[in-house]
Amino acid sequence: MPKMNLSHFEAAMLFALLTSVVLGVVTKRTDRERLRYGLQCFGYFVAALFGLSWLMYLGHG
């Protein structure tokens, strides 16, 4: 089995995408609400990813 090498960014984006899909599917009642919530979660994940990345970058000086 080949080993996959992903960067932090790629791995975190994939995690965010797959988790957002599941959170969208299981939480809301209509398809429209599910899509909206899934996109919202993905947006929050990406915002947290960039926010924490900058925080760590600046924290290291």
Next chain:
Amino acid sequence: MAETQVIAREPMSSPAKWLPVLALAWLVPGAGHFFLGRRRRGALLMGSVAIMFLLGLLMRGAMFQPQTGDLLTTIIYLGGFLADLASGLFYLLTSWMGYNQPDVAGHVHDYGTKFLAGAGLLNVLAMVDAFEIATGRKD
């Protein structure tokens, strides 16, 4: 005089109704939804859990083995083991086929380990959703 509000709670439906759904949802991620006729949602859940588990394997993530020791060790290793186990057949097949990746340093391995545990945790969410549908608490 203050009014007392009585909240009627729905009686728990019989285990015969929800137990097979829950077992199926654990064993094959998304299958609980398929069984209940929610095919599209089942397919999305199955796809998400399967892809996350496969990515974890491709990144050579380690499976947690239950360990006891100090509180933190117990929580991490026992919790990690339960999270891995929650992937159902994916975990069982992988273990039976002899996948035994040691825990080594490196961010890719680390992400792999978290993806494997994450896949199980996503399946727990899917199982709870299937349970709620089976008991009539959700559409």
